[in-house]
Amino acid sequence: MIRGMIQPVDGQHIRAVADACMMPTYRRQPLVLVRGQGTRVWDDQGRSYLDLVAGIAVASVGHCHPRVVQAIQQQAATLMQVSNLFYTVPQTRLARLLTQLSGLEQVFFCNSGAEANEAAIKLARKATPPGRFEIISALHSFHGRTLASLAATGQVKYHAGFEPLPPGFRHVPFNDLAALEAAVTPQTAAILLEPVQGEGGVHPAALEYLQGVRRLCDERGILLILDEVQTGLGRTGSMFAFQQYGILPDMVTLAKALGGGTAIGALLARRPVAQAFQPGTHASTFGGNPLAAAAALATLEVLVDEDLPGRAAEAGRYFREALAKLAARQPAIREIRGLGLLLAVELAPWPQATQAEAGHGHAPSPVPAESLAPAVVDAARCRGLLINALGPDTLRLVPPLTITPQEIDEAVAILDQALAEVTHRACLPRTV
Ligand SMILES: Cc1ncc(COP(=O)(O)O)c(C=O)c1O
Missing domain, CATH: 3.40.640.10 (Type I PLP-dependent aspartate aminotransferase-like (Major domain))
Incomplete structure (x- = not known):
């Protein structure tokens, strides 16, 4: 075996070696991705994710077209x-x-x-x-x-x-x-x-x-x-x-x-x-x-x-409508904006969101506001959806332009659960 090659794929080991050998320029999500196809990617454990990061708006024709x-x-x-x-x-x-x-x-x-x-x-x-x-x-x-x-x-x-x-x-x-x-x-x-x-x-x-x-x-x-x-x-x-x-x-x-x-x-x-x-x-x-x-x-x-610009326009409309419905019942969402499939979900500042979500008299958590969008990113990833945060309050969604309405529904459902989990968690009185 050539020295320096790492095999078989062991996610924990890869992360440890990468952190040791590479300059710390990135705040990476704790995930080793090994394969991609269309709108999905897979990690070293074989788990699949709906990929709304898409290489940061790179995989427009889908992974490995x-x-x-x-x-x-x-x-x-x-x-x-x-x-x-x-x-x-x-x-x-x-x-x-x-x-x-x-x-x-x-x-x-x-x-x-x-x-x-x-x-x-x-x-x-x-x-x-x-x-x-x-x-x-x-x-x-x-x-x-x-x-x-x-x-x-x-x-x-x-x-x-x-x-x-x-x-x-x-x-x-x-x-x-x-x-x-x-x-x-x-x-x-x-x-x-x-x-x-x-x-x-x-x-x-x-x-x-x-x-x-x-x-x-x-x-x-x-x-x-x-x-x-x-x-x-x-x-x-x-x-x-x-x-x-x-x-x-x-x-x-x-x-x-x-x-x-x-x-x-x-x-x-x-x-x-x-x-x-x-x-x-x-x-x-x-x-x-x-x-x-x-x-x-x-x-x-x-x-x-494949008229992907046309499909992006149509999928963008569908996505915004689905997100608008989500926003109507999810007080943590303040605004949906963007053009085509370059979309952002703006979240309300933490205390307001959590109080509105809670509605049962708990004091807002002292968790700092900076962590709201990143917390949603983490919760979504745990449920099989990859998104990224642009700062403390903004989630960016840039899926492959080939994304289907079913995949959009799936993404919105996961986002719903992730928001519910994060806002609920934030409302619980802290024991420490
Ligand atoms: C609008 C815009 N310009 C330039 C860049 C830089 O591109 P690169 O990272 O390929 O150098 C980016 C990257 O995010 C971008 O979004």
Whole structure:
């Protein structure tokens, strides 16, 4: 046996080795996942889970879609990587399909969402006149963890400890056109926005807002970059979220769902903007490699052939209705929001929720409010449902776009039980 290989799968051992050998950058759920199929994943004990995390909005065509698996297997046996010093077939076909689907004429391939935004920021500076370098983005946005994409991210909690960040970034309140207008200066190169703020709590942009931003950009010679890393490729009910706003951005960034589970990112841009990049100005060794490109091409073909954007719109409506019914009898739920199958359940602050739920005179538990959403995540997992918390009060639901009404019913039933358990537990007088 090769030293370092761990077999057979022993979940406890894997967790112990992982915690010892890997940097502690993640707060992982205590689960070792070993297999996935469609909307479900399985742990090392053979237990199955309905997966509404889906690799954080990655497994849009479902886990291990047979066409994606076949494309990867075939490409792996043919050619995996030759660098971008040569032309390759899967990358070329993928680029053409992305341009046809988006209406943006040229593509740069990379390996992640942060890299795609990094490329967009560089292109914005290169494609606008000298002296324009500033990028305006929104408070509560999320654009990645590399230094520039982090500087664009409008959440100080992610900045802490990494200062000084690259200069040239400003943040304004989201969905506030006047604030954006006021922040524009002669140095502004681009405005960078998510059509729906994902990590920031699942907040969709208002129609008039994005349309107003497009107008402002046109009037002031500013580039509009939409970060569709999370919203893109069917998730919100259309292939690209911007298509629901009746606008065409100058650039769009993609990653997450693009590779069907493999790592690939892309920056799409209008041709006149894209032409500011020339040989040598930007590059990536692995960007758009044949293996990831073949997987992405198969993924896009599945999205189109199975009309997954349309199914996401329909399933999103069904899910919201089911959640609204749940909210009507479950006082812990304060709001349901989102677009398509990018959904959030906002929970009421802990004491109110527990008092309302209890209705029998117990004093609210002193359990800190921060633990409400994470407690529901844990209770749901114990019942076979994977979701994740965006902060103390918000649950995010981003299932594969292939999710069926029966699976949605199952998810809502588990959520109901998990909420009941957590709110009930919180109402019990504490003995310690
Ligand atoms: C909108 C958005 N942009 C960028 C990123 C960063 O993507 P990655 O983790 O692939 O670098 C994310 C990740 O969650 C995201 O949601």
